[in-house]
Amino acid sequence: MPSIVVEDASIEFLVYKYQKVSFKEYIVRGLFRKSLNPPVKIRALSRINFTAQEGERIGVIGHNGAGKSTLLKMLAGIYPPTQGRCHVEGRICSLFDITLGFEPEASGWENIVYRSYLQGETPATLRDKIEAIAAFSELGEFLSLPVRNYSAGMRMRLAFSIATAANPEILLIDEVLAVGDMAFQQKARARMRELMSASRLMVLVSHDLNTIRETCNRVLWLRRGEIVMAGPSESVIEAYTQAMAERAHAQPARAA
Numbered sequence: 582m583p584s585i586v587v588e589d590a591s592i593e594f595l596v597y598k599y600q601k602v603s604f605k606e607y608i609v610r611g612l613f614r615k616s617l618n619p620p621v622k623i624r625a626l627s628r629i630n631f632t633a634q635e636g637e638r639i640g641v642i643g644h645n646g647a648g649k650s651t652l653l654k655m656l657a658g659i660y661p662p663t664q665g666r667c668h669v670e671g672r673i674c675s676l677f678d679i680t681l682g683f684e685p686e687a688s689g690w691e692n693i694v695y696r697s698y699l700q701g702e703t704p705a706t707l708r709d710k711i712e713a714i715a716a717f718s719e720l721g722e723f724l725s726l727p728v729r730n731y732s733a734g735m736r737m738r739l740a741f742s743i744a745t746a747a748n749p750e751i752l753l754i755d756e757v758l759a760v761g762d763m764a765f766q767q768k769a770r771a772r773m774r775e776l777m778s779a780s781r782l783m784v785l786v787s788h789d790l791n792t793i794r795e796t797c798n799r800v801l802w803l804r805r806g807e808i809v810m811a812g813p814s815e816s817v818i819e820a821y822t823q824a825m826a827e828r829a830h831a832q833p834a835r836a837a
Contacts, residue, residue, distance in 0.1 A: 583671030583750040583782040585633040585656060590665035592651055592806075595620040625651040627806045628665070633782055633799075640797030640814060641786045642821055648806040649786040653677060653753050656784060671782065672701060674749030677756075679740040680733075689724035689731075689739055690715070696743045710746050717772070718742040719765065738765060745772050752780035756787055790818050 626648045633639050641649045654660045655667050657675045682699070683692055693714050697707045715724055718739050728736060754773075777783055777796065787793055793800060793814060800817035802810045810817050 582635050584635065584669075585631070585751070585782065585784070586666070586668045587629050587631050587656075588666045590626060590629045590655065590662040590667045591624060592626040592655060592660055593663045594623045594625060596623050625806050626655065626662075629808060631801060631808070631811060633784070635781045637782055637799060638777075638797040639782075639784045640793035640800040641784065641803060642788070642790065642793060642800060642818070643803035643809075646805075647803040649803055650677065650755055651806075652801075652803065653755050653784065653786055656751075657753055669751065671750035672748075673751045673753060674700065674744065674747040674776070674780070675753045676744055677753070677786075679744045680736050683728050683736060683740070685729035686727050688727060689718075689720055692728055692739065693724075693743055696740070697746070700744070700747050702747075714742050714746045717746075717768070734762075741769060741772075745769075745776050748779065749776070750781045752776060752783040754783070754785045754787075790822065794818055 629652065631639075641652060643649055651660060653675070654677075655662060656669055657673055658669070661667070682696065684695060687695065690711075693711055694707065697710070697714075702710070718724070718741075720735060720739060723731065723735065724739075728739070731739070754777075783797075785793065785797060797814050799812065800814045801808055802817050802821050810820055
């Protein structure tokens with residue numbers, strides 16, 4: 582049975598102020614300092630606690646930099662918590678940064694195989710899906726060319742077609758994907774609805790409160806890496822909307 586258990590989970594990153602230190606700076610200042618570029622500790626998530634069981638649809642809201650995407654990546658196993666515990670039981674499909682990891686010198690067909698295996702497919706399960714993935718992408722003969730020749734839109738269409746061919750128990754989504762032209766976007770939205778319905782547990786990050794309201798039965802409101810409020814969608818969205826309105830009202834009006 583798919584489930585998520587997060588207990589007092591925190592994530593910290595070490596960030597360096599300077600990407601590079603020149604040789605001159607090293608000679609002039611390095612003689613008098615132990616470190617020219619000391620790391621700064623940034624806490625992206627702080628003492629997160631929540632659980633989710635089969636059948637639940639969890640929405641995650643908050644302003645930019647609140648930690649929403651970091652939370653999803655922790656659930657996906659990309660960022661292990663530096664403190665606390667995050668245990669996810671079930672087969673995961675992650676729909677974020679979906680164009681990362683393509684092999685540019687490999688063809689579209691070969692990338693379908695590579696990325697499908699990374700999603701947990703086997704030669705046996707992929708055999709029944711590969712033609713459907715290719716057809717959904719609408720890339721036709723371009724699938725025989727190296728991916729380095731694809732436009733950004735073509736890469737996105739191929740990545741979306743592969744990622745959404747999975748049969749996930751747990752679906753993790755970061756924002757609504759804009760994929761291809763108008764006609765393809767309509768196909769993509771229909772595919773997303775099917776995937777959401779088929780998944781047994783879903784966590785959705787979005788700034789679109791209407792989508793969260795219509796899709797999710799529970800919502801987590803994050804601010805500065807902490808959960809401000811968690812509960813039924815309507816209650817949390819109402820509190821968040823009111824807080825944003827009060828914040829906007831408190832800011833000094835701009836000069837005309």
